[in-house]
Amino acid sequence: MIISRILAAATIVAGLSATVPGVQAGSLENLERERALLVETLISGDLSDRERQKKVTLSRARLIDLERMVLRDKSLAMKNTPAVRAAFDNYDLTFLVHASVEKNRMLADHWLQEIGVSTQSLMNTRMGRR
Secondary structure (H helix, E strand, C coil), X not given: CHHHHHHHHHHHHHHHHHHCCCCCCCHHHHHHHHHHHHHHHHHCCCCCHHHHHHHHHHHHHHHHHHHXXXXXXXXXXXXXXXXXXXXXXXXXHHCHHHHHHHXXXXXXXXXXXXCCXXXXXXXXXXXXXX
């Protein structure tokens, strides 16, 4: 009785998964997702320095591979979507790890400079309520 119910449930799940088209993220989408996780880690106030460094190191290694994949992805050359155009127009932010190495900067320093935040502007800020 129990085995037949398990088999029936497995058959239903297999049938449903065969009819639902799979969603597959491309190389650029995967890069953007990983880069967003890195930026979140960089600006998070909830992490200790050790935890942050560990997460940044792991994310950096993944980003190196993902950035290479995007740069070598020939299918992106055929796509003229706004996302693809924006990614290659903003090289220094899209390919964050490669650009920071090319400019001989730390990841966080490179990202902050690219978005227009300098050490001086950070030092001039003050906390307050809105």
